[in-house]
Amino acid sequence: MVRRHTISLLVENRFGVLARVAGLFSGRGYNIESLCVAETTDPTVSKMTIVTSGDDQIIEQIIKQLRKLIDVIKVTDLTTTEHVERELVLVKVNAAPEHRAEILRTVDIFRAKIVDVSPSAYVVEITGDEGKIGAFIELMKPFGIRDIARTGKVAMARTAKKREQEGTRHVA
């Protein structure tokens, strides 16, 4: 069964590492739905979050092949563990006078933000998981989406300790 997986990688922060990871996916015919990469608190290490899809066997191969790369330090399939995921999206939506109130209400409900206003359009910033973002985009569609920019997902495993976990769950 083909499923979507979120894979988190710790990699050496060196030039060429992104090319190695991306090349592995293209060379072996795996698809990348999104890929995010940035430095961690340790400047020699970067963190990548990759969203990909495949059946169990393909995902197993992807993970094993990633682990084989010398510059890859750690690979975690977050899909199989408790984790949080977020994506940031900028949506430029038509803001005809008769629709503005409704757009603003929806933005409010979703705890999104208007970050730019022009006579005919708003740029909305929204953060959330896949479900929330999908729902928001669906609601914006009828007004006319002019442009959209997405960061791709970042993700992190939840802390294993029970109490801490409970504490962080709502904040996220």
Place this chain on the structure above:
Amino acid sequence: MTGARIFLEALKREGVREIFGIPGGAVINIYDELHKDSELFHILTRHEQGAVHAADGYARSSGKVGVVLVTSGPGATNTVTGIATAYMDSSPIVVFTGQVPTSMIGNDAFQEADIVGITRPCTKHNYLVKDVKDLPRVIKEAFYIARTGRPGPVLVDLPKDVITASANVKFPDHIELRGYKPVLEGHVKQIRKALDIILASSRPVLYTGGGVIWSSAAADLTKFARKLKIPVTNTLMGLGGFPGDDELFMGMLGMHGTYAANMAVTHSDLIIAVGARFDDRVTGKVEEFAPEAKIVHVDVDPASISKSVKVHVPIVGDAKRVVRRLLEELKNVPQKEIRAFQKRTAEWRKKISEWKETQPLRYNRSKTRIKPQYVVEKLYELTGGDAIITTEVGQNQMWAAQFFKYKQPRTFITSGGLGTMGFGFPAAIGAQVANPGKVVVDIAGDGSIQMNIQELATAVQYRLPVKVFILNNRFLGMVRQWQHLFFDKRYSETCFGVLPDFVRLAEAYGAVGLRATRPDQVENVIKKALDVNAPVLVDFVIDREECVYPMVPAGASLKDMLLV
């Protein structure tokens, strides 16, 4: 010390004695330094591809890392086929390429090529050195990565300014790679589980590949197979990993495998795979591969396990260490149980003997035409099997695999994974460099040999007494065979309109050229070739339309073999 000097010192620290290569502007400073050095021996090949295959043959025949040095741009791009060949067959080589100065990288400078980008998918790892101070560490890492775990090629790109810069450097004694920690010891619980399953089986087959050769596990594996009397089949890459003349040996399996090996796998209830990767040329139609068998799979590369077939007992680890551990565990098994196992499996071995007897490897003998199989058989007979055989690709490769019995690891050297025509001859040169006293023979086709024929000059220059046996059918034979069997004999572009006179060609290079056109000449010509202490090229004019059998058509199930 200059970068060039550091480079040579670092090589020596890795135990390097020989380098295969061709100079050029980007590496001229290294070559200048090499000129003053009496410890390192450089073999000047006539093509960079030849240099890489030679280093590869050196590695495969000795287990040591092969080293290549070439210039930037075309020198570097010429190495790509060789690197990909080594990559597919897990051969440890380190290729050093010159590069334009760091300040010019990316400017389309003269003889610039992004060789690190080009070889990323066909190296185990590669480096661009940007600072002379990194050189000692990078070189140490490169050799370490090449030879450990699942071995493979590593490329190091050396910009000219890094080579000419000077620095005070320390050579590290050890290195730390946090992203690279190959698992070598197999999980003991899994090993015990494997042994239990083995002892409970009735129709076991040991299926072993190149991993057994690379990890030097052949002797222990042979011991294990003999102790339990388990029949053995080898992949193409695994030949020599079990004595070819042992009665437990069934020959190679797969597309051109023996009837016995393919039938045994098909009817087996337990496949014990060691250092083999269930390649499509081995499994045939994968859904019908070993349909009744459970599978134990030992491999140092976790990604090879459960890649194409489902595995019941995976063991990640070095083949030698795992097999040693199996032997240890076997000591705890009561003799009675071992005897019971041998008794229970006796019927299975009898069945296999019947398959071997009813359908042995065979060919139609001829008094008038030279059969290629006959040449290989005679070579085996006259050398007593004591030789290193390399091959080109095609029919010659399969006949060399089928009709010569390999008794020792590292005596059969072939491009299995990539199937690179032109590999065998330079590989033979490398094998001869690593094994000066040994008989080294490249079993070749008339097509393949033309792909690196220029290396005759190398063999002559360095007095390497390599023999090349061309099984000359004036065809791109293996492709012709497919056209014969599956395309109604439409021989599209497989018949050579022109071929050189190989005997005169050899002589032009200063080598010895011999020819046999009749079966009764074969023995004498081989003897003569083996007697001469010089490179010899022998042109065996063979029966043109001979085919390799058995053959499992591509995509068919192993049991559906075409027989002679």
